[in-house]
Amino acid sequence: MIVLKLGGSAITDKDRPETLDGAALEEAAAAIAVTHAAKERDEGLVIVHGGGSFGHHNASEHGVTTTEGSHDTAAVFDIHGAMTTLNQFVLTRLAEHDVPAVPVHPFSAAHRDTDGDLTLPTGQVETLLEEGFVPVLHGDLVAHAGAGVTVVSGDELVTALATALEADRVGLCSTVPGVLDDDDAVIEQITAFDDVASVLGESESTDVTGGMAAKVQTLLELEASASIFGLADIKAFLEGGEPGTTVD
Ligand SMILES: Nc1ncnc2c1ncn2[C@@H]1O[C@H](COP(=O)(O)OP(=O)(O)OP(=O)(O)O)[C@@H](O)[C@H]1O
Numbered sequence: 701m702i703v704l705k706l707g708g709s710a711i712t713d714k715d716r717p718e719t720l721d722g723a724a725l726e727e728a729a730a731a732i733a734v735t736h737a738a739k740e741r742d743e744g745l746v747i748v749h750g751g752g753s754f755g756h757h758n759a760s761e762h763g764v765t766t767t768e769g770s771h772d773t774a775a776v777f778d779i780h781g782a783m784t785t786l787n788q789f790v791l792t793r794l795a796e797h798d799v800p801a802v803p804v805h806p807f808s809a810a811h812r813d814t815d816g817d818l819t820l821p822t823g824q825v826e827t828l829l830e831e832g833f834v835p836v837l838h839g840d841l842v843a844h845a846g847a848g849v850t851v852v853s854g855d856e857l858v859t860a861l862a863t864a865l866e867a868d869r870v871g872l873c874s875t876v877p878g879v880l881d882d883d884d885a886v887i888e889q890i891t892a893f894d895d896v897a898s899v900l901g902e903s904e905s906t907d908v909t910g911g912m913a914a915k916v917q918t919l920l921e922l923e924a925s926a927s928i929f930g931l932a933d934i935k936a937f938l939e940g941g942e943p944g945t946t947v948d
């Protein structure tokens with residue numbers, strides 16, 4: 701099966717709070733629909749989307765990150781609420797393209813222990829896949845022992861899902877065509893963080909989960925290899941290609 705992340709930076713205007721990039725989401729949904737329809741029903745697809753201009757701004761205002769928690773219910777309503785709003789946009793657009801996409805909200809399913817380690821039950825995702833659905837998860841808040849609630853990034857969910865479901869392929873679509881070097885050329889392959897640490901930065905927009913540096917670090921922990929690519933390469937990835945940067 702395949703785990704595909706739609707980066708928040710790719711499907712929203714990350715510089716304007718709670719602003720969707722409708723054209724980008726449409727391009728993504730159309731590419732997913734055309735490849736999903738062409739495949740056998742038993743090749744499952746799980747989609748995870750990030751926050752972009754939904755979630756990061758709200759989390760930043762409330763001072764909540766993946767490690768800094770909150771016990772304020774207003775923070776939960778704002779941050780989780782922004783993410784479920786974006787999730788509705790994603791589900792609606794996929795449904796318009798006849799992709800059988802259904803929501804799975806991490807806030808209601810996952811938690812962290814006192815060390816910050818994430819537990820994400822996947823029985824519902826596996827059953828939905830077996831029943832022919834495309835589960836759609838998203839970066840969210842999660843209960844965090846000793847800290848209240850903290851942010852879980854879509855990237856962290858991708859690695860948890862890929863490990864639990866033994867994914868064959870993992871793809872992260874972002875606003876860049878891959879990880880870029882000093883000359884803005886796409887780096888084809890990354891096998892060690894130190895090799896690329898000097899070019900990896902945070903996001904240029906408000907981002908509480910660490911941008912490209914955190915993304916690469918998370919993906920290096922994954923057993924399967926993963927691809928980071930831009931919107932125009934979703935179809936190539938879903939058809940079996942390895943566009944952009946491969947992290948393994
Ligand atoms: N070497 C690099 N190559 C490419 N992008 C980089 C690099 N260093 C920093 N970045 C930044 O990382 C961003 C991508 O990370 P970001 O976390 O925003 O991605 P995303 O997963 O698509 O979005 P979100 O976290 O909102 O879901 C790029 O838009 C760019 O600003």
Ligand SMILES: C=C(C)CCOP(=O)(O)O
Nearest residue numbers: 750751755839853854909
């Ligand atoms: C900010 C929140 C709530 C989710 C962030 O998920 P990401 O955009 O995948 O890092």
